[in-house]
Amino acid sequence: MTNPLTPDALEAELRKIGAERYHNRHPLHKAMYAGNLTKGQLQAWALNRYYYQAMIPVKDALLLARLPTPELRREWRRRIEDHDGHEPNTGGIARWFKLTDGLGLDRDYVMSLKGLLPATRFAVEAYVHFVRDRSLLAAIASSLTELFSPTIIPERMEGMLKNYDFISEDTMAYFKPRLTQAPRDSEFALSYVKEHATTIEQQQEVLQALEFKCSVLWTLLDALDYAYVEGNIPPGAFVPDRS
Amino acid sequence: MTNPLTPDALEAELRKIGAERYHNRHPLHKAMYAGNLTKGQLQAWALNRYYYQAMIPVKDALLLARLPTPELRREWRRRIEDHDGHEPNTGGIARWFKLTDGLGLDRDYVMSLKGLLPATRFAVEAYVHFVRDRSLLAAIASSLTELFSPTIIPERMEGMLKNYDFISEDTMAYFKPRLTQAPRDSEFALSYVKEHATTIEQQQEVLQALEFKCSVLWTLLDALDYAYVEGNIPPGAFVPDRS
8 A cells, every 4th residue: 555545445355355354254153153063062052152242242331441431331331231231141151141041051161161162262352352452443354254244144044043053142142232233333343443544554453453353253163163063172172072 | 081180190181181182183284295295385375384483483472471580481481592593594484485485385475474374373362362261380381292293293104204395304494493402391391291281270271272272283284275275275375386
């Protein structure tokens, strides 16, 4: 780049990264919605992905702490409310348990994180640290994978409901609200980024932040695929019941 | 545990973790010394493992900063000297470049970290953060994988020299000094841990630190195996030349 991009050209670059690197292109995602996974493999996915869900409000709180105005904080605070709810047993994390419950996983075991793949822990913590340690602009830009989740969620919901008899609408309760939450959230983050990333350096930072975040999500699926589809479960990680 | 272990019983538990979880048991390590990898696969290993090597003095400097006495710091400082050398082109990192050079990788490309697997970055950074953020005792204990490296290094050196015609003694220069450095270093760390981990909680912390570190090394090989042996290279990572 020799000149900064216009805001719309920046958006186009961001969308190009999503088209190339978002995890809807990962083989494990395709296997999942095509109905090619066993119940044990879906358990491993739900168990590991739980840690990602559980850490989202933590990374959002770290981001909240860095926002300078009540307006910006009110906007970002909604994300935490969405995940943690307003009452016991509400919010995204509680809905994630409907999935792990429906798959027959013990809730205490899921929460204990004992069976987590080390790679899941490393990738999720890399995301949390990124949001804590990089610039506010990069931290906000790293949330922009949500721009692309409206493409993955209906595919996943429809495929999973159709292809696995142990998956019901209720088990999939997490995903439906995300169809309205994610676009609202990503619209705000995208506007912020388009307004504030005005220099070449800032725009590079924003693009790299989105690449980084795509690599976090992609790495989660890589590790699951290697461990539970290829059959290389590392020492100490969850072993599905063969029954 | 209901009573703390004796120092020797603690050592036995540490050695048991190594016997079960050290990466000499990983299929990729076995494939490597058995001569079953292509040059491109070895390039990917050397390139990714470079980041681990490059960050070792960083984690050791973070540990050094936390040691309370000149005696302890002098002891730990040797590790940094071993890796960074006393003159240009000496030390462990310089010797690692003999390996990447010998495998035909461009040194600037290796140093740029551009082709790194995201999982490598996440795992290595998890190790650096562990040493920075956990207790001094846990930080020291996390180095104890060196107790087991005398088992892996001769196996790797002999197998690689025998099985790959593009690997020479000079290419493998990194490993030979490690045969004396690693036992000296691990002897100190083991004595420290046996002396200072006297409560049940401290002993649990030490055992978990070694499990954590084993999972870092194991995860590096998992990611390489999935990307370069199974053929699932993630977006943006090094792609070996097919020639």
